[in-house]
Amino acid sequence: MIQYPSGKKVNSKQKSLGITSRRGMSLEEDINKTNEAYLFKDRAVVHKKPTPIQIVNVDYPSRNKAKITEAYFRHASTTDYQGVYQGYALDFEAKETKNKTLFPLASLHEHQLNHIKAVKRHGAIAFLIIRFNALDETYLIFAEDLIKHINQDDVRSLSIQWIRSVGYEVSGTYQVPCDYIMIIDDYIKRSSYDK
Template sequence: MIKYPGGKKSYKKPDSFALTSRRGMSLEEDINKTNDYYLFMDIGVVHKKPTPIQIVNVDYPSRNKAKITEAYFRQASTTDYQGVYKSIALDFEAKETKNKTLFPLAALHQHQLDHLRAVNKHGAVAFLIIRFNTLDETYLIFAKDFLQYIDTSEQRSLPIKWIRDVGYLVESTFKKPCDYLSIIEDVCIKEKV
């Protein structure tokens, strides 16, 4: 316990687990923070796509306190993120699961799979980023791999063993809590040179 001048505030030193774990941080927050770093350092430009909604009703108690009270999705959204890295178009979906042994395919909508299949066919690097929250592991799986698995398997999930064999473990640092571009660099750029 550290006492501050005047005795008004105190600080309890956190344990080392709390310092290293991303508890409370969602995958989306980690990706957004990483994307901000990529943009600031001029590494790449990747943004979360807004979900298209149709506003139906707004409550205006006062001009500065307007609140949307009713809205609908205009259309099914495609994927979460799009961007560009070293002239490569990127398109990906980010998902989290509490399951320790598999990622349920029900978490992916058919229109998302169709979109990833289409952008992959047209040359973009399409992929999934999946975080297993209870394992504190995050993987990048390229669309070509998981789409082939879905097309040839009767499974309704991606087993963790398959993900670990085919996917790439995403490293986490303070500035880049979900450093997926290093995988894109290693797999899509360095392997082609």
């Protein structure tokens, strides 16, 4: 590890990739930029799902200056991202936390967890990407590990120790800041995953 004057440690792999910090970039921005790179390279097709809203009132001062003044969520959204990679359906949720020691499960809504369980049951590769902003660490946790852990006990949070032991740290580059497909590749190779 190299200690920089800011006090932020950077490992040699990050240094060789030119990554010293993701501060200022949200997880969603990183995933969106990554998905654009995957699409451009014809590696995967993954998109952020729009939040379903009902527009109630629009102010039309002029044709090109229409402004939505009132809108409501139609219903609870499911997960953030959906796509396809080498014939496999992908479905995942992305969450961030400022906490250094745990991820509170209250941040993952019940309808989102139910959706993850349902798409997994129907054959999709389902997972959760969690970023610990204070630690500058991002992890991918597969649905089966998450569901098994939640079903074992009355779990209200995921400890950083559990996430580090079960999850996969997501690395990246400037062009692909959250390269989760590398982890999906490994998952497909080591499992007897059927399409």
